[in-house]
Amino acid sequence: MKKTPIERSFSFDSSLPAVDAARRIKSYFAQIAKSVPDDAGLTGEVRIGSRFAYRVWGATAIGVRRVPAEVTWAIEPASDGSVLSIRMESDEGKYAFRTSYHVLAYEQRFDELSEKIREQLA
DSSP states (O other): OBOOOOEEEEEEEESSOHHHHHHHHHHHHHHHBSOOOTTOSSEEEEEESOHHHHHHHTTSHHHHHTOOEEEEEEEEEETTEEEEEEEEEEOOOBOSOOOHHHHHHHHHHHHHHHHHHHHHTO
16 A cells, blocks of 8 residues: 655755756765756756665665655755755655654655755755
């Protein structure tokens, strides 16, 4: 049974111009995603993690780093830099039930990703 995805969205301001912010975001996701579309720029979407690895490792430290998720972003120019909007959504596939460990694994990974993204644009 497919469960309602676990989601996290946030926006923040960066002092970087939109084009530079997009370059950094694309470079960061190129390091952690299987692939980043060539047309990704001010907007983009990537899939990170692995359903198989998450099923094998579960909510262990290794599994949390590999939770499958879809991340989308949009960067808008602003007078003093840019504004980045990020949306992260779980992509674990079908499970018979969801445990609190499952939710915590996604929350932990989304916290980590949020921090890393902010660091890229600092």
